[in-house]
Amino acid sequence: xxxxxxxxxxxxxxxxxxxxxxxxxxxxxxxxxxxxxxxxxxxxxxxxxxxxxxxxxxxxxxxxxxxxxxxxxxxxxxxxxxxxxxxxxxxxxxxxxxxxxxxxxxxxxxxxxxxxxxxxxxxxxxxxxxxxxxxxxxxxxxxxxxxxxxxxxxxxxxxxxxxxxxxxxxxxxxxxxxxxxxxxxxxxxxxxxxxxxxxxxxxxxxxxxxxxxxxxxxxxxxxxxxxxxxxxxxxxxxxxxxxxxxxxxxxxxxxxxxxxxxxxxxxxxxxxxxxxxxxxxxxxxxx
Numbered sequence: 001x002x003x004x005x006x007x008x009x010x011x012x013x014x015x016x017x018x019x020x021x022x023x024x025x026x027x028x029x030x031x032x033x034x035x036x037x038x039x040x041x042x043x044x045x046x047x048x049x050x051x052x053x054x055x056x057x058x059x060x061x062x063x064x065x066x067x068x069x070x071x072x073x074x075x076x077x078x079x080x081x082x083x084x085x086x087x088x089x090x091x092x093x094x095x096x097x098x099x100x101x102x103x104x105x106x107x108x109x110x111x112x113x114x115x116x117x118x119x120x121x122x123x124x125x126x127x128x129x130x131x132x133x134x135x136x137x138x139x140x141x142x143x144x145x146x147x148x149x150x151x152x153x154x155x156x157x158x159x160x161x162x163x164x165x166x167x168x169x170x171x172x173x174x175x176x177x178x179x180x181x182x183x184x185x186x187x188x189x190x191x192x193x194x195x196x197x198x199x200x201x202x203x204x205x206x207x208x209x210x211x212x213x214x215x216x217x218x219x220x221x222x223x224x225x226x227x228x229x230x231x232x233x234x235x236x237x238x239x240x241x242x243x244x245x246x247x248x249x250x251x252x253x254x255x256x257x258x259x260x261x262x263x264x265x266x267x268x269x270x271x272x273x274x275x276x277x278x279x280x281x282x283x284x285x286x287x
Contacts (some may be wrong), residue, residue: 009050012256014185014222015042015136017198017213024200031203032190040200042136045216048187049256050120059223061100061169065189065237065251066223071095072231078112078175078271092171092273099235100169102277108153111275112175114265115182133182133268137214139238140274141168142199143249145210146239150276152207165279168239172272174176178227180265182255186236187214188221189248196220197250214252224256238274 017024020039052059052068061067075088093105114130141149146168151158172184176222196217198286225232240249255268 008054009048010224010258010260011046012049012185012259013044013046014254014256016045016216017041017137017200018043019215024198026200026202028202028204028209038059040136040213043216047220047222049222049224051226052186053225055223058060059188061235061237063190064186064223066186066253066255067099068225069095069099070075073173073234078269079096084110084271086221088271089273092275095233096169096171096235096275096277100167100277101279102167103280104278106154106276106278107273108149110271111274112269114269115126117267125252132182133270135182135255135257137187137252137254139197139212139214139250139252140170140236141239141250142197142210142212143239143243144199146241148210150211150258153276161276161278162241166239166241167277167279169234169238169275169277170236170238170272171275172236172270173233174228174230174268174270175210176266176269177229177231179225179268180227180258180261181228183224183226183228183258184234184252184270185222185224185256186234187252188223189251191217191219191236192250192252193217193219193223197252210251216254220252 024040026040031037073088073091077083080219091106096102096105111131113133115133116129119129119132154161196215197212200206200211200213200217202211236253237248237251240247
């Protein structure tokens with residue numbers, strides 16, 4: 001393998017949402033004949049992406065919307081779905097409770113990704129092709145879908161759960177290391193303006209979800225963990241019902257091509273758990 005960069009930052013292109021005249025949409029499954037997968041157009045912008053390890057405690061989940069943790073997992077084979085459910089789920093719940101102070105953690109799904117050169121970003125195109133790294137700046141939930149997704153997952157309990165502060169947090173981890181190919185870049189939520197986040201429809205067979213695509217803002221502050229290891233995990237804030245200006249609510253993120261990576265870098269493999277954190281603090285329920 002070629003030389004690994006140890007620079008404190010890289011300059012790289014990220015794919016932002018281009019100007020559009022209609023609400024962006026994307027299908028999460030193959031759409032009906034004659035219907036396009038998505039109307040989203042992107043524009044590449046070169047940005048500085050800094051080493052988040054050098055920033056210290058300032059980059060915490062509630063300040064910046066993301067946080068790097070060191071955590072050794074007991075999982076031997078992440079492609080074994082039974083082992084993930086049996087081993088990784090409970091150890092991740094314990095980690096999230098310990099790190100965030102949440103009273104309860106509920107995992108509502110997970111995604112395994114392995115980059116296959118030439119396959120479109122974010123998509124699995126067949127039974128033998130895994131989900132691809134998502135190479136567009138986005139947030140997994142919106143202010144509305146953070147609530148509606150909980151109602152979909154827990155319809156009988158939703159009203160009671162929404163009496164509390166809730167947050168959607170992804171736990172992202174490489175399952176092969178070091179990550180040199182298609183690393184994950186995360187944007188400091190404090191640098192994101194409200195008009196940068198564009199609500200976009202995500203269409204499933206049985207429901208309509210919503211995500212944020214993100215338009216370019218030169219104030220955005222980007223970070224990544226160079227050569228991220230399997231004993232490291234990254235927390236990503238995708239929604240927070242606390243809306244008092246004191247905590248990060250949405251942290252944009254994207255895979256990107258690191259121009260300093262060696263040409264023979266092995267394809268990135270990763271897993272992300274999507275979780276609801278429920279806190280003891282009560283608040284008026286969102287509508």
